[in-house]
Amino acid sequence: MFLGVPLLAPGAAAVFTVRLVSVGSLPPAMLGFLQEGVTRELGAAVRMGGNLPLPASCPEGRSQYPGAPFLAALAAARSPGDEVILGVTGVDLTAPGLNFVFGLADPRSRAAIISLARLYPEFYGQPRDPRRFKARAVTEAVHELGHLLGLGHCIDPACVMSFSNSLADTDMKGPGFCNPCREKLGK
Numbered sequence: 001m002f003l004g005v006p007l008l009a010p011g012a013a014a015v016f017t018v019r020l021v022s023v024g025s026l027p028p029a030m031l032g033f034l035q036e037g038v039t040r041e042l043g044a045a046v047r048m049g050g051n052l053p054l055p056a057s058c059p060e061g062r063s064q065y066p067g068a069p070f071l072a073a074l075a076a077a078r079s080p081g082d083e084v085i086l087g088v089t090g091v092d093l094t095a096p097g098l099n100f101v102f103g104l105a106d107p108r109s110r111a112a113i114i115s116l117a118r119l120y121p122e123f124y125g126q127p128r129d130p131r132r133f134k135a136r137a138v139t140e141a142v143h144e145l146g147h148l149l150g151l152g153h154c155i156d157p158a159c160v161m162s163f164s165n166s167l168a169d170t171d172m173k174g175p176g177f178c179n180p181c182r183e184k185l186g187k
């Protein structure tokens with residue numbers, strides 16, 4: 001594991017900008033630690049990009065939502081240029097064939113979304129643990145951004161790009177890239 005080692009040397013210009021957007025009702029404070037974490041792990045410039053409402057096809061009050069309309073709304077909101085857009089939502093997301101997803105990415109439209117819903121220990125009846133919750137959220141954010149930057153899933157269970165079947169996988173991998181993934185990113 002190479003936790004906390006930025007992809008770019010300190011002081012190097014970031015090659016892309018991440019725009020961080022909350023989707024649906026989410027306290028703005030929720031984005032601050034993600035901005036910090038993504039900046040630290042990716043060496044990217046991260047700017048706060050405001051709030052989008054839940055997609056029109058996703059009325060408030062459901063227990064779970066398909067992720068695709070979220071990606072479409074984010075893609076439509078993305079500014080032209082090198083920017084990638086990462087949405088953060090508090091609602092639980094799913095995708096065809098899966099019971100739930102922690103996040104989704106569409107490299108073609110350079111848009112990704114993560115859901116915080118299943119990252120809280122409380123979701124599983126465990127005691128509150130803000131530190132662990134934040135670490136999980138940063139890991140999921142870096143994972144989806146890795147997809148936007150062209151990386152697929154990695155077989156190294158310690159690499160941030162390994163696939164999370166469960167939160168135990170997320171907790172095991174942490175936010176760092178393995179060496180081969182880091183090299184691919186550099187190209």
Ligand SMILES: [Zn+2]
Nearest residue numbers: 143147153163
């Ligand atoms: Zn993935």
Ligand SMILES: [Zn+2]
Nearest residue numbers: 154159178181
């Ligand atoms: Zn890897």
